Every structure is written in C-alpha cells, then in structure tokens.
Amino acid sequence: MKQVLSNYLAKLILSSMTVAVSCLLTACGGSSDSDSANLSPVARAALLGDNLMVRVAIDTNDAAKSGTNCADLGADWASCARGKLILENDGGRSIAAGGWTLYVHSIRRILMVEHPAFAWKHITGDLYALTPRAGAFTLGAGERIEVPFVGEYWYQRYSDLLPRAYVVADGNAAPAILKHNDTDDETRYVDRIPPSADDAAAFAATPAQVQRARAEAALPSAQQVAARALPAVLRSTPNEGVAQIGGIELSRSGLTSSQRAALEARAATLGLTGAALRVNGQIAGGSLPTDIARAGGYRLTIAQGGANIDAFDAAGLFYGAQTLLSLTPAGGGNVPAMTIEDAPRYTHRGMHVDVARNFRQPATLRRLIDQMGAYKLNRLHLHLSDDEGWRIEIPGLPELTDIGAKRCHDLTETRCLVPQLASGPDNRSGGGYLSRADYVALVRYAADRFVEIIPEIDMPGHARAAVVSMEARFQRLSAKGDKTGANAYRLLDPADTSNATTVQFYDRRSFINPCGDGAQRFASKVIGEIAAMHREAGAPLSVWHFGGDEAKNILLGAGFQPLDGTDPGKGHVNLAAQDKPWGRSPQCAALIASGKAASVDELPSMFARQVSQIVRNNGIGTMAAWQDGIKHAKGPQDFATSNTMVTMWDTIFWGASDTVQALSGQGYKTVLALPDYLYFDFPYAFDQRERGYYWGSHGTDSFKTFSLAPDNLPQNAEIMADRDGKPFEVTSAGPAPHIEGIQGQAWAEVMRTDPQFEYMVYPRLLALAERAWHRAEWERPYRDGERYKLGDTDKVDKAALARDWAGFASVVQNRELAKLKRAGAVMREGAGS
Template structure:
C-alpha cells in the first residue's frame, strides 16, 4: 500500500466522527464532482487492448474519471450508493479496485463503489483509469449531470456538474485535439482565423450592398434615386388575414410603422415572365410612386414583400429604386428540427418559423420521436407523453424514460412535449408564413420512446384486467430475445417490431390523429415522414470481427451472440417460415411499404424517409403514396454525389441533407471549446454552407476537403438529376438548451436559405465525366465565389444580424480574427459590422473600433446591443 493511500486512510479515520452515519444522497450530491481527463486519444498506440475490448475499428482512448470530494465532510468507505453518469462514448473498461461500472442503456452508466473503496476525505481526489471507444475531441463530448442514487432516497444531482455552460472535460494536452484518424486542419485560433478570413477578400460597406438581399434575387434592374421607407402600408390582394398579419408583424419587428410607403399589388399569375411564373415567383417594383408586388401566387406576393423588408435597414431608411424579378431555385427549402432528443419550447419554434419565412424557407421538418423522447400529445395514447416525454430515475421505466443525454434524474434538460393545441397552433402559424410542417415519427428503429411507452400502457391495462386493449398498440414481440446494440447503444427495445399487429395499428392511429390536427390547423397533411434510418446492430458492422479473428484494426466481438434486429423474434420468424419474407433483412423495407399504404389510405400525397429507409427499393413506384420523398444524408466524401443522383433518377423526390455541409449541430470551427458532434465535419461555418453547390455535387470536392482536412476526388458519373431541394438539420443530442439551439442554427440558416433559393453564377453546370479535387483541379471560379461571399457577409453583418437581435434570436457571435505584429494588431471578423471586445488582463473589456491601434492579448465577440458576449480567447504565445 503506498504512502498516499496510508495518509488518506489516516485522515478518514481522524474524521470518522464527522462522517455520515449512512450514505446520504443529497449530501453526496453537494460534495462530489466528476471530471474526465484524456491521456491519449491514440489508445492502441499507447498499449490499450482496443481490439480485444471490442472497439469499433480498434479505436479507443485512455483516460481518467476524476472523482473529487469538494465538500467539508468525509465520503465514507463502503457501498450503499451508486453514481450514474452519461457517456456518449462506450466505456469499454474501468481499471480501478475502488469502483465497478455497468452499462444501463444508451449513454447511461452505473458507477458503484466496491469493497475496496476506502472513502474520500474532504478535498481528496480519486482517479479511475478507463478506456473509451473512439476519442474525445470536444468539450461537449463529456455530458453534465451525473447523479447519486441511494435506495429509499430521492436521486441527487451532482451540483458541481449540473451546468450546461461548464466543461467537464479537462483541457486536452499535446495533440489530443487532433482526430487520431489523421488531422490536416490547423486549430482555430484568433491568428488562424485571420489567415482564413483574409483570403476571402476585403469586407464591403453597407452602402456597397444596399441592393443585395439574403437570399439573392434572380435579377434586378436599377431605378432612379432612392425611396425612404420608415413604415409600410400593405394593400395586397391574394393573402389571407393571417398571412397579411405575418408580414405586418415582421415589419413591426424591424421597427417600421404600420402606415407609410404604400405597398400594392397581388397575384398576377402567368402575366409574369415565364421563368418567374412558378410558385413563389414575383416581381417587385420600388420607385418614387410607391412599391408594387406582383406574385405568381400568394406565396410570391408574400416573398416579394419579404424581399422589400430585406432591403430596408433596421428601423427604416433609404433603399435604392429598382425592379426585381425573382423565383425560387427549389420547391423544397427546409429546416429539420430535432425536438425528440432534447425538447425545444414552442416559442423558439415560432421564432424559427418567422426567420425561415423572412429568408424564404418553406418546409419545417419536425423530428418528433426518437429513442430519447416522444414530443406530441396523441389522443387515446396518453402514455406516449406521460412516459415518453419525461426522463427520471425509474429503472422499470413505468413512469418515465431513463435519463439520457445529460438530462440528470429530474428532467433538468430534455423533457417536455407539444400538447395537441400547441402542435395545431404551430402548424397554423407556419401556414400563415407559407411553411409546410412535415411531422416525422421515426420507425422502425429509433423508436424506443414509443416502445417503452406502449409497454407501460400494456402493463397498466393488463393490471386493470383489459388484455385486449393492452395488446392493441403493443410494439414488441414479448418472446423476442434478440441481442442487438443500436447506434445510440440501446438494446432491442429501440426497434418497433414490424411483425406484430400492434405496430400497424399504432401507425394507423398515429397518422389519423396527426392528420386531424393538421386539418384543424387549416394545413391538410401533405407529407408524412416515416424516418426509417439505422435499423441495424452496430456490432455486426465492418469495424468488428469475431473473437477468433486476428485483424489488429477491428474490434473483437463474439459474433455468435449477436443478432440482427428481430433476428430471434418468433413473430418475424413465422413470416420467414411462411415465405412472406426471405429473412429479417427484408423487414425494414416491407414495413416502409406497409406504412406508405396506411399514409396513402388517409389521403396524404407523400411519404418521406431518410435514404436508408428506402434501401432495397427499386424506385418510388414501390410505395403506395403518389410521391416518395427521400432525405439524403450521405457525406460527399463517402459517395453522396452518386447516391443522391441514383435516388433522384429512381423517381424519389430527393432532398439533400449532407452532414458535411448541412448538419447544424456540428461545430462551426475546429476547436475543442466548440460544441457539437463531428463525425462528418469538425468545421462547418457559414462560408462552407454558402459554398455548397447542390446541383453539381462533385464541384464541392474542389472547394472543401473531407472531415480530416484531406482532399478527395469526385467524378460526375451519374446521369444528370433534378433534386427536390435541400434542408439544414438541427439535431439535438447535445444541444440541450433553446439558447444553444439558436447559436447552432443562426447564422448558418441564412447561408442555407441563400443556396436553396438562389443559384450563384460561380456554380458550374453539371457535366457527366467531370472530376473535381481540391488542389488538383481548378475548374471552380473561387474568386467569384469569394466576391459573392463578401456581398452575403456584408448584408449579414450590416443588416441581418441586427434584425436577428431585434427578433430575440441568440445567434452565434462572430469570433475574433487577430494578427499580432510589432505595431498595432491587424483585426478582422467573419462579417463586417460585427463587434469585438479586447482586454489586456482578461477582466476589463473595451469595445474595439475598426482602425484603432490596439495591442491586447484577450479578445471576444459581443452582440450589437452588448447583452451577450462570446468565448474569450488569448493570442497564441502571449
């Protein structure tokens, strides 16, 4: 026994009279804290048995859980309590005589003291070596809210680890910030940003972009002079009262009076030029005689006014006289919002609807169910929200789902749902803003919230003596003993069983009730999104081998113990035996077809799915609905150009959702202090989204590298395809608060709107057989791209960022870009008009005025109104 342990035991003995007589959960919660340290993200190279422990592709890290007693009392030796913690990485091994670890489900683990645990004196730390799968590269990889459980006492949150703003990952040392698979990008620092931003060109003044809007218009012709706009008087035909009210509210939000410059016009239809005579097309005329809007349809009238509002500075002012003729690039211009993993309040969604409309986005895809939550009240199935919308420490999951994603034991984050009235109000509000709401209830995988909720319903009704009602919507085969592990580390309860009759009854009930809500809201349900993604056992993937294998680059798993989803379900095996399916591999597509039949029978024109939800289908004609929409989420460096074209050419209405460009839960830049998942990209800033060329996907390989910063080549080998559109994705696994949601979405959503509405001149036409690769080919006019970006950035900085603030949107503040020198430092930002602050000591801050001679080590961004500040940074080597 070493001297340190002997001293600790002596201290514990001396303080034994002050120790708790029995484990006290509340006291433990006040005293304990838990942090994570990474020793190396290259575990295998450091001798960790990554392959033997079953790590995917034998990738693992070596680190330490650091348990500290920050209270004034002794944490006594012995057991009687457990610590539950969240980990988005599989914990493969805990190497400590003091604690044992057990995986519960998903990201939830139980850490229990062993007989060897000698207690913790006040101020003492205990380090628990462990091995995790993959790596930890961002602060947000370590989730908050571990909690203590003692039998017979309420669970107690560790108060020192309960904030969403703090970091529970100790600073990464050496090159641990680099992806061990190979990292070629530099770390984002103020100096590095300066070298990134300046090649994009010189920033423009507000006057230089007075005629530019976001999104850019198809064409405009300059008029004579300027028009002063301090208020608007809307006199438009073709809009209903709610749509007129939406425009009036937007104008008021921007500080414009309700009376002022007259805006006349209405629906003109085919009187417009042929190329703008499409839904959403319009002509906007601004002159000394007033303003006139002529829309192809009501949507066109609405968008014409939005363009006018986009030209007006915050609070009103002069705008150039002009005539604009404009129409959308895509009919589908969307945002997907994940309400399932971590719920977002209706007010935040309403604010999103307002901003989507302002920038001419028209599809709101709501991800309303997943493993971690069910988010809409369904009449007749109260358990879906009574159980499935809450997280608490109930190991039986009768009252709630178990805690996940840093929620802690009492729904401090993650919980909540839309009442039926809430949902109807949101659909109605979206309708007034020309936005279609597309509900998604993910199945057959990612369905754990529904499965667990219906099991709670089953138990309740069985106890009440109602076996028929209990089984009506049961989603499991009770005899299924399949051993599986899902993408988010759940067992077979993550999969709705497509072979039991309750599943189809459940889908029919769900579609019927949601369609009724849409009907009541005045927006008949047009598209039902089925989800359909990731119905698989990850341990049967390419990164694993049997325990008898000898490949040092793959994790070892006892393959004989692993099953495909529903592999040992008697109900599904009966379908195989009867010849209705060849194997359980056929079940996801079979269920998708059955769901499309249910959707079509209720008069809904389209069913949507993520692309793996239609895997194996010959084409859109395989499904019963008139249209089948596919949300394509392959990365470009993993073949999205080919797969997207294939889907479109099979008749699917293909919506581009590439993670490397369009996942807004990913970090803006490569820095461990940035938050976000990063499996497809570690740096997706607004410029990257802006640079996306959706009609010629291969072109993007010449502009941006892959996720490690490595160039890759793409050849346009598929037949030309016409895509339905594109959408941004705001997944919420580690986006726990509404404020963080808005930081992730804005301002990237404006760049998304630019590309979804407007095709830029620097986008090359698609040509089969053309190859693109960064640093090798030189086909893309990057000077034109950067010039276009500078216009976009100037409009964002001078006009749109202040408008976002006025609307209460908590967008991500721009980061400082600073080049030190012997004289005054050179300073810039991602967009002009952004505000920065500097400090010489990190405590007293001053606002930076462009052109001022400044030498300071500390920098941060600040909002226009000064109410919010960004992450403070120091210059390298200072």
C-alpha cells in the same frame, strides 16, 4: 484468450498497487463517525449531491499506441481513448465508499473501468452506473480518487463529455444531482482534452478560403450592399432614386388577414413603425415572365412613392414583401429603387429540428419559423420521436407523453424514461412535449408564414420512447384484465430474445417490431391523429416522414471481427452472440416463413410499404424517409403514396454524388441533407470548445454552407477538403440528377438548451437559405465525366465565389445580424460564423 486474461490481470494488479499508493495520500479505506456511511440514505444522498464533484481528464485519444489493446476490448476499428473520472470531496465531511451508486453519462461506449474499488455497469444508451465497494475508501475534505477508464473512439471536443452526474443512496429512491456538475459549461468539469491532429490538418486553408480572405479585405461598396437582398434574387434592374421606408402598408394584396398580420409582425420586429411605404400587391399568375411564372415567383418594383408586387400566387406576394423587408435596414431607412424578378430555386427549402433528443419550446420554434419565412425557407421537418423522447400528444395514448416525454430515475421505466444526454434525473433538460393544442397552433402559425410542417415519427428504429411507453400501457391494462386493449398497441414481440446494440447503445427495445399487429395499428393511430391536427389547423398534411434510419446492430458492422479474428485494426466481439434486429423474434420468423418478407434485412422496407398505405389512406400524397428506410425497395413504385421523398444524408467525401445519382435515377424526390455541409449540430470551427458532433465535419461555418453547389456535388471536391482536412476527388457519372431541394439539420444530442440550439442554427440558417433559394453564377452545370479535386483541378471560378461571399457576408454583417438580435435570437456573432 488466456493471454488476454493474463494481460488484464497484470494491469489490474498494477492498478491496485497504484490505488494503494494513492490511498496513502488520500486516506482511502478509513472511516469516521462523521462520514457518509453513518448517515441515513436521504442524508447520504444529500451529502453526496452537495459535496461530491466529478471531473474528467482525457489522457490520450490513441490508447492503442500507449499499450491498450483496444481490439480485445471490442472497440470499433480497434480505436479507443484513455481517461480518468476524478471523484473529489469538495465539502467538509468525509465521504465513504459503500451504500451509494454514481450515475454518469457518456456518448462513447465505456469499454472498461480500471479500479478495484468500483463495479460498473451499462444501464442503457449513454447511462452508466459506477458503484464503489463498501469500505474500499474514504474521501476526506479536499481528497480525491482517480478512476481510469477506456472509451471507444476518442474525445476531441468538450461537448463530448456530458454533465449532470447524479447519485442514488441505497434505500433512498430520490436521486441527487451533483451540484458541481449541474452545468452546461463543460470547462467546469473537464480538466483536459489532448490536442487533435485532425484539427491541425483541417486548419490548412483551401484555395477558396484564401480567395475568401482576399475578398473580405476589399468588401463591396455600400451601394452594392444596399441593393442586395438575402437570399439573393434571380435578377434586378436599378431605377432612379430611393424609397424611404419607415414602415410598410400592404394594400390590395391577395393574402389572408393572418398572412398579412405575419408580415406586419415581421415589420414591427424590425422596428419599422414610422412612415409607411404603400405596397400594392396582386396575383398576376402566368402573365409574368416564364422563368418566374411558377410557385413563389414575383416581380417587385420599388419606387420613391411606393412599391408594387406582381406575383404568381399568394406565396409570391409574401416573398416579394419579404424581399422588401430584407432590403430595408432594421429601424428603417433608404432602399434603392429597382425592379426585381425572382422565383425559388427548389421546391423543398427546409430546416430539420430534432425535438426528440432534447425538447425545443414552442416559442423557440415560432422564432425559427419567423426566420424561415423571412428568408424564404418553406418546410420545417420536425423530428418528433426517437429513443430519447416522444414529443407530441396523441389522444387515446397518454403514455406516449406521460412516460415517453420525461426522464427520471426509474430503472423499471414504468413512470418515465431513464435519464439520457445529461438531462439529470429530473428533466433539467430534455423533457417536454407539444400538446395537441400546441401543435395545431404551431402548424397554423407556420402556414401563415408559408412554412409547411413535415412531422416525422421515426420507425421502426430509433423508437425506444414509443416502445417503452406502449409497454407501460400494456402493463397497466393487463393489470386491469383488459388483454385486448393491452395488446392493441404493443410494439414488442414478448418472445423476442434478439441481442442487438443500436447506434446510441440501446437494446432491442429501440425497435418497433414490424411483424406484430400492434405496429400497423400504432402507425395508423398516430398518423391519423396528426393528420387530423393539420386539418384542424387549416393546413392539410401533404408530406409524412417515416424516418426509417439505422435499424441495425452496430456490433455487426465492418469495424468488428470474431473473438478469434486476427485483424489488428478491428475490435474483437463475440459475433455469434449478436443478432440483427428481430433476428430471434418468433413473430418475424413466422412472417418470413409465410413468404411476406424474404429476410429480416427486408423488414424495415416491408414496414415502410405498409405505412405508405396508411399514409395514403389519410389523404397524404407524399411519404418521406431517410435513405436507410427505402434501402431494399425497388423504387417509388413500391410505395402506395403518389410520391416518395428521400432525405439523403451521405457526405460528399463518402459518396453522396453516387447516392443522389442512384436515387434520382429511380424516380425518388431527393432532398439533400449532407452532413458535411448542412448538419448544424456540427461545430462551426476547429476548436475544442465549439459544441457539436464532428463525424462528418470538424468545422462547418457559414462560408462552407454558402459554398455548396447542390446541383453539381462533384464540384464541391474542388473547394473543400474531407472531414480530416484531406483532399479527395469525385468524378461525375451519368446524367444530371434532379433534386427536390436541400435542408439544414439540427440534431439535438448535445443541444440541451434552446439557447444552445439557436447558437448552432444562427447565422448558418442564412447561408442555407441563400443556397436553397438562389443558384449562384459560380455553380458549374453538371457534366458527365468531369473530375474535381482540391488543389488539383481548377474548374470552379473561385474569385466569383469569393466576391459572392463578400457580398453575402456584408449584408449579414450590416443588416441581418441586427434583425436577428431584434427577433431575440441567440447566435454566434460575426458574418463568417
């Protein structure tokens, strides 16, 4: 440690010398009658907000190679980057150090700030405070000062670097956003990011992509495109002639008036307001062919004089009409006469939307539901709570939305959560919630389009918004002398001193403590209220999502070692000072001593079992959880609900095939949420300016999602490389797993606005719908013991994949993009997006 300290002091002296030279050039250390030091706090904040600009430059993403001891700085896997915060005076008055603090956001842990003129502090999550020492410098007009820093891991995308830094002047509670940084255009404040070696490797085309390019050079005929629905149907037989469709007239259908209205609204959106084609519909039930005589199945017969739908159920009638609308060009036109027999591939055809990190407006969610209904996706998984926000009104617990749904600069967090994810101190982004009436209306709107909303309240981890809100409730009622009421929904053990850092860099207040009475009482209240909303909407809740993911201390992970460790590839951390969640909670220690839980590791699964009983008591048949949430359970039999669904988020190159095999074998209803194929918060392409996280994929375009073989995960190793463009192999083992379905994910950390959200979702949603509804001919059946590897094995019919893609892409380009535009959706242009 002495050597480490000596090295650090040497660097600090060198840094000071550099600053001294810099100050000669930028008038550091001076003062004048007109500088900010002589202004009132309010005026000082205003001056800084108007004139101070923060820019960022990343010098290297492999700082260890240039002499930085990333391991001694405690970087995970000893990986760190170097960069500079550049503070520049863009105004005409001098800015003096002292009397103010700059707050900045970073999605990477800041491990060190190397400048003697500044003190820095991690507040919580991604919020950091940078405070200049009084008298250390003065920035004249146009002058700048560079503040070197070291961040964990790397910065490979512009969206890694967050905007909306803000200042708070001493003695002035009102913060001021730096107007130059109040933007969602990262190029305005990011000077440079080094080229990524990972991107260069991933540019290498796979054999399937080569075939794709060839197929796109010889696109299908206009007749083939006209006869292809999206998603593709199970089978079709051509008939003579065409049907002219300027509009549709539904008659004798087994749909409710609101379901018929939803179809009519879709037709109107597509511009079908001309001469209507008469569409008769009836529920035929089991009289249909065996393979379509199931939920959502239908037969659609299109003739010159009209169309007829024979459906297994009401959903089949709706989907048959949507197929007709899919075949119809925007604005109307001719549709080939044909007979279609069709049914869904999976029970669960879902889309997950994170409204907690950054809120999505109801109108945006309704537009998403419209598209889900149109393309036969049937489950909207709403992530309603997380560390950064609580997004649904719960009667009787007003603090959840009064505090947990907004962000402001209140470091006590008794009025709001502190700013996160570049929201600014005044909710420029991130704030908002669904009122009870909003949610009821949304559930009803979705049900009319055969979309079921699955609410998720994440527990016991990722729960900081709830924990902080209930602490504010505790303080409010305690001040009134209502001890019973104050403790009723308290989610902390006040004596817990556990030291933990979460995945998003929060402390123990990120975890609901499952050992106190308040946790179960809170779960019962929230589940009961949301279930009541579904009943009021006429769509009783059938699936409750518990969450359950990432209740852990990341500093106890595999990439860290003790301070005296000798592994150069791991970060040094004082492991003795680190605790597992609830590791120092007296309440949990007592519960473990009583035998109700074997260890702190099992507390999340114990809590999941308790919540499953609450779910069952509310008449809900299925409890879902992320795979982390059931890690210590023996199987579905551990839970009180009739069914237990698991949302699986392993990547294929990190073992998803084995995981789905194990989950299916235990009897869980398994839904694939594969990050490398189905995370729509990942970038479309290998481009630094494409928004998104990329820990699972540097580029997920529509073709990649389209190429997914969900029933045979090993097959995908022959088509796509891993995250870094490297081939990997997977060999199937054991019997074919059964999956309930697949769903896309739109996590919202870097989707601050609704247009950003829509850009990331459309048109990838269409490729998701294709795979969720339709099994393609190039998808090989699962066989035990088959090995697949890109560039090595050659089992998959890649030419068939390319032809299928070309047909899909042509339909998207020639019909569906125009429909998305008519719906008002923001999207990434191009069929191959």
